[in-house]
Amino acid sequence: MAFVAPPGYQPIYGPSIPYLGPIYGGLREGVSIYIQGSIPEDITRFFLNLLCGESESSDIALHFNPRFDGWDKVVFNSCEEGSWGSEDKTRDMPFSKGEAFEMVIVVMSQGYQIKVNGNDFYTFQHRLPLERVRAMQIAGDVCIQTINVIGGGFPGSNLPVRENTPVPYSNMIPGGMYPKRTLIIRGMLPYGAERLCINFMVSRSRDIAFHMNPRVREGVVVRNSMIGGNWGQEDRELSMNPFSEGQYFDMSIRCGSERFKVFVNGQHLFDFFHRLQSFNEIDMLEIEGDVQISYIHF
Structure with missing residues (x-):
């Protein structure tokens, strides 16, 4: 079965530039x-435009333009009826050559x-509505991994978790788990990361219905359960392992009537x-380990 994203979450993976x-x-x-995305070593500049139509000649509500030209800066502007407005610029450069980034507008x-x-x-x-x-x-000069537009009155709740929120993370899942419910977890494994642990739990009994444990150094993703205080048999076999140091991940965990289906960066990883x-x-989510969490979408 093809993965169907929840309302308001229609990610675009690996778009060509x-x-x-x-x-x-x-x-x-x-x-x-x-x-x-990531910035190549030989970058000169790249731009992002929010357009008031679906053609390159449309009015531009936001022009975001980092320039690496010896006088590194980021230029902001707008364009209406073919005429550019006055430039805003800052000498702050939040991007680094050869490094991945996560940007939120x-x-x-x-x-x-x-x-x-x-x-x-x-x-x-705002200059244009x-x-x-x-x-x-x-x-x-930019490589883009994912583009997601979420929030603003779509069905479901968006619960952002700022990167400086302490991990371990523990919170109730509003409404619990049920068939066709999907959770989105986005984060990054910093350099030196060794492990990440995600547990779907029953708060009343502390049973772990689904334990997902990427072990970065070993290159495996262990899956298990702990019911009545006893761990079950580990699942370890995978055709790929998308978790590595210094990389962002975009994970979708979909609950079905028979199984959880897990997708990472748009690719089906395992059931x-x-x-x-x-x-x-199942009514509780716990996350611990060497990870920075950007947001969780229930």
Whole structure:
């Protein structure tokens, strides 16, 4: 069965650059655009445009343009009816040559708040009505891994977890687990990371219905359960291991009536069959280990 993303979460994986694609449903206050990518060593510049139409000649509500030209800077602007506005610029450069990045554009009432690698970077005041934005364009010297547009009144709740939130993380799952429910976990394994542990638990009994344990140094992803205080048999076989040091990951865990289906960076990784008969009692998520969490989407 093909993976179907939950409403409001339609990730784009590995788009070719230059990229030009629609933002379905447009923008509204509360929407966030999440972009994961990397900067090549030989970068000169790249740009991201939020467009008021689906062609390159459309008005530009936000022009975001990092330039590595000896006088490193990031330029912001807008363009209406073919005429560019006045440039905003900052000499702060949040990107590093040869390194991965995570960028978030949060749509706020006063403007676009831009965060890079978990840090507030710049807020660009609205010049064109955000309701006009219909598409996104990315071009230049950049590699993009994922583009996600989420939030802003879509069904379901978006529960962001800031990168400086302490791990271990433990929280109730609103409404518990049920067939077709999908959880999204995004994060990064820093250099030197050895392990990550994700547990789907029954809070009442402390049973671990589904234990997922990527072991970075060993190159394996261990899956198991602990019911009545006893660990079950480990599953270890995988055709690939997407978890490595210094890399971001975008994980989707979908609960079915018979199994959990786990996708990482858009690729199906494995299925884990339910060992707890009453899997709908699962109501708690715990995360621990060497990991930085960007957000969790229930």
